[in-house]
Amino acid sequence: MSTQFKVILVAVIAVIAAATAYVYLQKDAENGDTIVLGAAVSLTGKYSTNGKHTQNGYNLAASRINERGGVKIGGKSYKLKIIFYDDESTPARGAQLAERLIKQDGVKYLLGPYSSGLTKAIAPVTEKYKVPMVEGNGASKSLFTQGYKYLFAVLSTTEFYLKEAINLAAEQAKNTGRDPKTLTVAMAFENDPFSQDIRAGVMEDAKRNGMKIVIDDKLPPELNDMAATLAKVKALKPDVLVVSGHAKGAALAVRQVADMKVDVPMLAITHCDSAKVIEKFKDKANYTLCASQWDRGLSYRDGWFGTAEEYAQAYEKAFNESPPYQAAESTAAVLTFVDAFQRAGSLDPEKVRAALTGTNMQTFYGNIKFDSTGKNIAKPMVLYQIQDQKYKVVAPTKWATSKLLHPTPGWDKR
Amino acid sequence: MDNLLILFNQPVVSLQIIVDGVLVGAILAIAAYGMALVWGVMKIINIVQGEFVMLGGYVALAFADAGLSPLWAVPAGAVILFAVGWALYRLVIFRVVDRDLFISILATFGLSILLQQLANQVFTADVRTAESGLVSRSFLDGKIVIAEVKVLAFVFAGLVGIALWAFLKHSRLGQAIRATAQNARAARIMGINTDHVYAMTYGLNAAICGAAGALVAMTWVVHPYLGLPYTIRSFMIVVVAGLGNLPGVIVAALGLGTAENFAGFLLGAEYQIAFIFCLLVAILVWRSRRLARQRRYLK
Numbered sequence: 256m257s258t259q260f261k262v263i264l265v266a267v268i269a270v271i272a273a274a275t276a277y278v279y280l281q282k283d284a285e286n287g288d289t290i291v292l293g294a295a296v297s298l299t300g301k302y303s304t305n306g307k308h309t310q311n312g313y314n315l316a317a318s319r320i321n322e323r324g325g326v327k328i329g330g331k332s333y334k335l336k337i338i339f340y341d342d343e344s345t346p347a348r349g350a351q352l353a354e355r356l357i358k359q360d361g362v363k364y365l366l367g368p369y370s371s372g373l374t375k376a377i378a379p380v381t382e383k384y385k386v387p388m389v390e391g392n393g394a395s396k397s398l399f400t401q402g403y404k405y406l407f408a409v410l411s412t413t414e415f416y417l418k419e420a421i422n423l424a425a426e427q428a429k430n431t432g433r434d435p436k437t438l439t440v441a442m443a444f445e446n447d448p449f450s451q452d453i454r455a456g457v458m459e460d461a462k463r464n465g466m467k468i469v470i471d472d473k474l475p476p477e478l479n480d481m482a483a484t485l486a487k488v489k490a491l492k493p494d495v496l497v498v499s500g501h502a503k504g505a506a507l508a509v510r511q512v513a514d515m516k517v518d519v520p521m522l523a524i525t526h527c528d529s530a531k532v533i534e535k536f537k538d539k540a541n542y543t544l545c546a547s548q549w550d551r552g553l554s555y556r557d558g559w560f561g562t563a564e565e566y567a568q569a570y571e572k573a574f575n576e577s578p579p580y581q582a583a584e585s586t587a588a589v590l591t592f593v594d595a596f597q598r599a600g601s602l603d604p605e606k607v608r609a610a611l612t613g614t615n616m617q618t619f620y621g622n623i624k625f626d627s628t629g630k631n632i633a634k635p636m637v638l639y640q641i642q643d644q645k646y647k648v649v650a651p652t653k654w655a656t657s658k659l660l661h662p663t664p665g666w667d668k669r
Numbered sequence: 670m671d672n673l674l675i676l677f678n679q680p681v682v683s684l685q686i687i688v689d690g691v692l693v694g695a696i697l698a699i700a701a702y703g704m705a706l707v708w709g710v711m712k713i714i715n716i717v718q719g720e721f722v723m724l725g726g727y728v729a730l731a732f733a734d735a736g737l738s739p740l741w742a743v744p745a746g747a748v749i750l751f752a753v754g755w756a757l758y759r760l761v762i763f764r765v766v767d768r769d770l771f772i773s774i775l776a777t778f779g780l781s782i783l784l785q786q787l788a789n790q791v792f793t794a795d796v797r798t799a800e801s802g803l804v805s806r807s808f809l810d811g812k813i814v815i816a817e818v819k820v821l822a823f824v825f826a827g828l829v830g831i832a833l834w835a836f837l838k839h840s841r842l843g844q845a846i847r848a849t850a851q852n853a854r855a856a857r858i859m860g861i862n863t864d865h866v867y868a869m870t871y872g873l874n875a876a877i878c879g880a881a882g883a884l885v886a887m888t889w890v891v892h893p894y895l896g897l898p899y900t901i902r903s904f905m906i907v908v909v910a911g912l913g914n915l916p917g918v919i920v921a922a923l924g925l926g927t928a929e930n931f932a933g934f935l936l937g938a939e940y941q942i943a944f945i946f947c948l949l950v951a952i953l954v955w956r957s958r959r960l961a962r963q964r965r966y967l968k
Contacts, residue, residue, distance in 0.1 A: 299786075301794045301894060344794075446939055473939035477898050479889045482689045483933025483941060490675045490682045502796040506890045510798060514805050514888075516814045535798050667811065 290326060290602065292317075292592065293338045293362035295352035295377065297369050300344025305529065305581050309369045309392055311574050312585025313337055319559055319569070320589070326596050333596075335589070342368055346376035353380040362386070363604050366588055369581065371395030371413070371449050378406050387608045389591050391584030396452045399628035407611050407629045409587045409620065411636045413449060414456030416546045417497055419638045419650050420523035421460040423544075424495045427521075427661050441470035441493035441519075443484045443508075445500030453499045453525065469493050474500050481511050488517050495521045505530035505545075513539040513666070520662030523638075528579050533644050542663040545639040549580040549620055550648055552656055553637065557618040559590060566619040587620035672935045681812045686930045692819035694926025695826035696888070699881040700899050701906035701918050702833060703874035709912040710850040710870045711766055716777040717757075718903050719896025720784040721750055721875045725882020726891035727792055729799045739799040739887055743825065746879035754875025758868045766867055767853075781896060788893035801887040822884040826919070829877060834915055846870055850913070898942075905949050 294313060297306030317335040325332040338360055342349035349368050356362040357380070365381050367374050367390020374393025378401070381388040387405045394413045398406065425435035440461050444454040451473075461468055469491050472484045481498075488496055496519045498508040505526040512522060513536065527533075527545035551567035560566040566586070570578035591614060596602065599610035615624045621634035638650040640659055647657035676683050700722055707715045728749055729742035761780060765773040803817035837843040848856040849866045857863050881899075885891065906925055910917030925945065932944035 300789065303789065303794050443938065472933075472937045475939060475942055478938060478941065479885075479895055479898060480693065481938070482693070483686070483930050484938050486682060486686050486689065486930070486934055487672065487675070489685070490679050503890055503892065506796045506798055510890070514814075514816045516805055516807060516811065530796055535800070667807075 288333050289336050290333045291336050291362055292364050292366050293356035294366040295340045295342040295349045295368050297344040298341040302344040302369050306369045308579050308581040309585045312582035313366055313589055315570060315573055316586040316589035326593050328596055329600050346372050349373040350376040350380050353377040357384045357386055367393055374398055378403050381405050387604055387611055389588040391588040392581060395449055399630045407625055409591055409623050409631050410548050410584045411634055412630050413452035415636045416453045416525055417523055418456045418460045419636060420544050421457055423650050424521055425464045436465035438466045439469045439493040440466050441488050441496045443472040443474055443498045445504055446473040446475055450499045457497055481507050485511055485515050485517050497523045499525040502526050502530040505532055509536050509540050516666040518665045540641050543641045547580055547637050547639055549583045550637050552648060553654055555617055555619050555621050560619045563619045583620050587618045590618050591623055685813050686934055687927055690927030690930035691923050692823050694923035695823040696881050696884055697902050697926055698826045698919050698922030699829055700878050701903040701922050703877040704903040705907045705912060705918055706870055707874045710846055711867055713773040716900055717781040719899035720781045721878030722882040722899045723896045725750055725879035726886035729883040729886035730797055733799040739801055742883040743880050746883040747876040750879025751872045751876035755868055755872035758871040762871055785893050796890050796892045798890050799886040818887045830919055909952050
């Protein structure tokens, strides 16, 4: 390498370094009236669809708040800015990125990633640096038994996902003069922490109602076929079949129950909308019960977005699709932060954390109030039933817009 | 125990399980043919097998999205995947053909990760299905239900088996493939272009898997990560059947499908796959003992 070339090389590097430093300083200067939130979300990898919805939800909240004059703290108004990194759907990468957001980017508040697994990986990091994290996509019950002080979740935790279905079955039995104790329940849950948490919730309520559990299968994550479990369901004829295994479990359950003509009075599953069961299976999906965190037909409202329906319209305008609940709960996480900033009247993380613990508000997504472990105890899950290829809220009774169709007629009559 | 009682009280349930198992086994048989072929001829354990199945599934989805019947994707998937397999051979596989087995395993493992992630990037991680338009038929008063698409897969597996057998036995290329499998060096000396034979063999394998994948899309679900179970099962079937034993592959595949379904029924879904692996270990132990005994006779 000639000397001249070396000189040029050094000069080029120096210019690049100076330019980077300048941009950096500029950015820091901007931070004066900007609140920076950080988030690691899954933009690639197996959670990329839901990760994208999470990011959309965060972005929609930030742009709406900035449009409406930003966050007002002590007479001054701040704009919101969110730094995103792609965690590639892997927990180890998520933890690394959380560390990077906090240490290198100087982020003082974190928004949650998508999925319980990623949240579980990131929570110890935010705890270590005492950085408050509000999340809307980590529902696993085990997140809230670790004594975390800086973790707040706006969604209902896993054990509530399908409890309502069991109670609904008991209610229906009573209406027809049958003792709920005579009901039998078949369960098939994927063998991962999230689905097993849901199973625990179902078990608890089935026991409380004195129901008998006749099938309790744990589907391995790599399983692509439920034929063996469904053959058992056909033989034992339970009154309720509960299945949960993310989008794959939902798609397999609806497809194979129809293909094998399994007659069961009540089929309750999770992840209907992310599996797009109505679009895929049309009238074969009818009568299925689906757990959901949120629905656009609910009558919640707030000052930023208005009603749930108005939120849904704003989302449709921005992203050309109707909002899945994963996006709604992400938006709600940002709104929760904003509320805490304004009540704290300060940007000191400790004061914001203290304000978060005192959260008691209504958003378009639902009421938000945290218990001492940081989970939201003010918002129930809703249960849809697919009726005539549309989602109708049938439980809890307070929010129901339609009557439950029960029992599901046999396949020979459909 | 309770589950065993069901089988005694309602024997017809066993029949349903056997029917389902045999029909599932047919799809596994198709993927296993391909693996036996590549393993026998090229001495490569093709870890990317399941990803070919997955890509075949996406061909069926593309047909469904375009408003065509995904049934057409069975031949189309075969043609498209033949091209993919051939291209992969020309790009990567030819470099590892005559090398250590370990290197070929690593190379195909790498390819499988690459294809998974590419599929994830292009098709997203969504779980998708294609509707064949075929229905399920009830027999014995609704106690036995058979999905027509599974019957189609079964018939197809039989046809592929016969076609492959005829092709290897009678066609010029088939003879070249068999010659190469027996002794690649001698085949080269006899004027066979073994490089061409390898490329065709690998393409043929991908084509068979692609057709199987289209059937999978119509029967179950498709997502970028479904490959591994198919790779493992084809591997097992070939190990149990032995190389170059086409009828053996069919019997092993149907047996595996049935055994798996029974295990899922009796032990619960969580032990379905564990049971299969225990079975593999048992078969391998039994075979190695039998071989040891034969060796003693020879001595």
